[in-house]
Amino acid sequence: MSYVAILGATGDIGIELANTYASHGHAVMVIGRNTAAAKTLSKQLMAQYPIKSMHLTLDVNDTGAIKVFKRDIQQLDIKGVVSVVGYLGDQQKAESSDQETQLIINTNFSSLTFVIQVFSQYFKTKKSGFFAIITSVAGDRGKKSNYTYGAAKAGLSTYLSGLRNQLSGLNIPLTEIKLGYVKTKMSQDKQISKYLSAEPKEIAQLIYKNQQKNKNIVYLPLKWYWIMKVIKSIPEFVFKKINL
Amino acid sequence: MKISNWAHNTSHDAELISPTSVVELKLLVANYDQIITQGNQANYNDCALAEKIITTKQLNKITEFNPDTGIITCQSGVNIKQLLTHITPQKWLLPVIPGTYEATIGGAIASDVHGKNHYHFGSFTEHVLSLSLLTAQGQIIQCDRSQHHDLLLNTCGGMGLTGIVLSVTIQLIKISSSQLVSKQIKTTSLKNTLLTMEQHTHEDYMVAWINGSSSKEQMGLGIVNLASHSDQDKQTAAVAPIKKPMSLPISWLLNPITQRLFNWFYPFKARYKIKHVDLFTFFFPLNKIKDAKVLYGKKGVTQYQCVFPQEHSYDGILELLLLVKKFKQTMYLISMKKMGPANKNTFSFPLKGYTLAIDFKMDQRLKELFTQMDETVTKYCGKVYLCKNRRISKEVFQKHYPQYVNFKQVKQQVDPQGKFQSLLSQRLGL
Numbered sequence: 250m251s252y253v254a255i256l257g258a259t260g261d262i263g264i265e266l267a268n269t270y271a272s273h274g275h276a277v278m279v280i281g282r283n284t285a286a287a288k289t290l291s292k293q294l295m296a297q298y299p300i301k302s303m304h305l306t307l308d309v310n311d312t313g314a315i316k317v318f319k320r321d322i323q324q325l326d327i328k329g330v331v332s333v334v335g336y337l338g339d340q341q342k343a344e345s346s347d348q349e350t351q352l353i354i355n356t357n358f359s360s361l362t363f364v365i366q367v368f369s370q371y372f373k374t375k376k377s378g379f380f381a382i383i384t385s386v387a388g389d390r391g392k393k394s395n396y397t398y399g400a401a402k403a404g405l406s407t408y409l410s411g412l413r414n415q416l417s418g419l420n421i422p423l424t425e426i427k428l429g430y431v432k433t434k435m436s437q438d439k440q441i442s443k444y445l446s447a448e449p450k451e452i453a454q455l456i457y458k459n460q461q462k463n464k465n466i467v468y469l470p471l472k473w474y475w476i477m478k479v480i481k482s483i484p485e486f487v488f489k490k491i492n493l
Numbered sequence: 494m495k496i497s498n499w500a501h502n503t504s505h506d507a508e509l510i511s512p513t514s515v516v517e518l519k520l521l522v523a524n525y526d527q528i529i530t531q532g533n534q535a536n537y538n539d540c541a542l543a544e545k546i547i548t549t550k551q552l553n554k555i556t557e558f559n560p561d562t563g564i565i566t567c568q569s570g571v572n573i574k575q576l577l578t579h580i581t582p583q584k585w586l587l588p589v590i591p592g593t594y595e596a597t598i599g600g601a602i603a604s605d606v607h608g609k610n611h612y613h614f615g616s617f618t619e620h621v622l623s624l625s626l627l628t629a630q631g632q633i634i635q636c637d638r639s640q641h642h643d644l645l646l647n648t649c650g651g652m653g654l655t656g657i658v659l660s661v662t663i664q665l666i667k668i669s670s671s672q673l674v675s676k677q678i679k680t681t682s683l684k685n686t687l688l689t690m691e692q693h694t695h696e697d698y699m700v701a702w703i704n705g706s707s708s709k710e711q712m713g714l715g716i717v718n719l720a721s722h723s724d725q726d727k728q729t730a731a732v733a734p735i736k737k738p739m740s741l742p743i744s745w746l747l748n749p750i751t752q753r754l755f756n757w758f759y760p761f762k763a764r765y766k767i768k769h770v771d772l773f774t775f776f777f778p779l780n781k782i783k784d785a786k787v788l789y790g791k792k793g794v795t796q797y798q799c800v801f802p803q804e805h806s807y808d809g810i811l812e813l814l815l816l817v818k819k820f821k822q823t824m825y826l827i828s829m830k831k832m833g834p835a836n837k838n839t840f841s842f843p844l845k846g847y848t849l850a851i852d853f854k855m856d857q858r859l860k861e862l863f864t865q866m867d868e869t870v871t872k873y874c875g876k877v878y879l880c881k882n883r884r885i886s887k888e889v890f891q892k893h894y895p896q897y898v899n900f901k902q903v904k905q906q907v908d909p910q911g912k913f914q915s916l917l918s919q920r921l922g923l
Contacts (some may be wrong), residue, residue: 302524324514326513
């Protein structure tokens with residue numbers, strides 16, 4: 250039985266993703282920071298769908314845990330990884346707290362790359378696998394409300410682009426999903442227009458569809474492709490004065 | 494999916510989970526509230542049946558073997574056949590070999606199996622140096638004679654209720670040859686059979702076949718099969734080739750008439766005095782026929798196995814045989830083995846004395862017979878074997894195994910939520 254590993258599965262999008270994969274008959278490996286939540290989700294999946302599921306506790310910022318994780322997955326049969334790991338954090342707090350800045354950068358970029366590395370090594374030896382990793386439209390252009398987060402996501406995007414380049418010869422597809430606003434706990438404090446935000450369930454299904462098609466980079470929902478095209482085209486001397 | 498045991502006498506709607514690695518097993522088990530482990534499902538009862546069953550079949554690696562010391566470490570899903578083919582060419586042997594090579598090492602531990610040499614080597618788990626056990630809380634505990642000894646004693650023969658045995662280290666015995674010199678002695682009565690067995694305790698292996706169709710007066714006569722390891726080894730025959738099992742998928746082939754014919758014919762074989770046989774032929778006569786259970790028809794086969802202490806062996810065995818005769822049930826296969834003293838396991842089956850095993854075609858009318866047989870066994874201070882028994886009542890069980898209280902205490906400690914449960918444990922209130 251080979252599993253689809255879902256990193257950060259206990260978040261809102263993660264739960265929907267796990268359910269989507271399970272409903273399409275994939276065995277799901279729930280990987281999350283919170284053991285109890287991971288176990289609950291894993292048991293729910295098994296109860297609801299005729300699939301196998303297991304849960305693993307992993308905090309991407311815990312290097313010791315990643316080592317153990319690396320050893321453990323050698324004994325497991327994983328066919329692909331979907332990562333929904335992300336931490337928006339608080340930009341204002343980050344400006345005065347090194348810790349917050351570090352947490353934002355580590356969770357969204359540096360620590361996450363370690364985990365991705367573990368999987369890419371694993372897939373390379375296995376000579377098969379797939380990646381679907383979530384980044385953010387915030388990585389396309391920095392804005393004052395969340396540029397630390399945006400920068401970390403931009404770093405991840407560049408990392409993924411390089412990794413895709415490397416893996417393409419080995420037939421291991423890597424799909425990057427640039428998400429716009431999604432109604433989740435992470436964004437619940439933000440005042441977001443109804444028109445711009447999407448439901449986690451809808452997003453999860455779109456992620457699944459695009460991953461199955463082995464797309465390279467997708468904006469979800471699609472309208473964000475055009476929105477970001479416009480935003481990216483604004484000259485810097487204008488952009489710096491805009492309140493976004 | 495309907496899952497049944499080897500004997501096909503019971504089945505249960507169950508989900509079978511088959512992990513390919515210890516890590517996967519550990520992670521999967523964490524998701525279940527109630528589960529039971531199954532090896533190769535080579536048993537006669539419901540000890541490995543539940544709604545969720547985890548099978549260790551794919552955990553079948555021999556991890557370490559030292560041909561100098563004869564200490565072997567393997568995963569619990571390794572079966573007897575696999576182990577024997579690995580070790581016999583190097584002149585090592587399992588000290589205790591059960592009657593089927595399909596059984597896994599994990600299953601042999603859970604049932605604390607015995608062989609045809611119990612009076613020499615005791616039962617299987619007495620040769621286990623250490624084992625690692627995955628408990629309900631997800632811990633892996635290393636048990637041996639000095640650490641977690643109590644848990645070891647309850648896991649050995651514990652019907653898989655304390656956790657999942659992951660790997661086992663066993664001390665093997667050195668043999669002069671994998672060839673056996675076997676002898677058969679015809680006996681004339683039960684007394685004679687028992688006496689013959691008493692006189693031949695110097696032989697390495699001993700098992701008696703009892704003729705179930707003999708008259709009341711002669712009941713208990715049969716053939717005593719004896720075997721010892723040969724002194725000279727013929728190099729060419731060192732590795733006994735395993736013959737492909739014969740396929741006989743005809744259920745009507747076995748009936749009271751053919752049984753009588755067989756019983757009449759079989760003793761003629763005993764005329765051949767001494768012969769050389771290979772290990773597999775001697776130990777696994779049942780495995781010669783593929784799916785031997787099919788012979789017993791759709792309802793399957795059931796076995797009644799019990800043990801009597803030395804002083805009551807004659808009376809107990811005779812009374813049992815006559816009881817079956819009275820009920821006009823056909824005894825398809827009766828075997829008798831000499832047993833050594835009990836071991837320290839909580840559910841230790843052996844007693845210094847004799848064990849009797851009778852095969853029946855599964856039939857509803859057996860219920861009443863078995864109840865009366867239980868009474869006889871209790872009367873003569875005997876015990877029924879848990880691993881073969883599908884129907885023993887809680888009361889009889891508690892009488893035969895008064896140590897169950899200890900077991901419950903240990904179970905409470907390692908598995909307070911009752912994660913490891915089988916139909917057997919629910920039936921017996923364990």
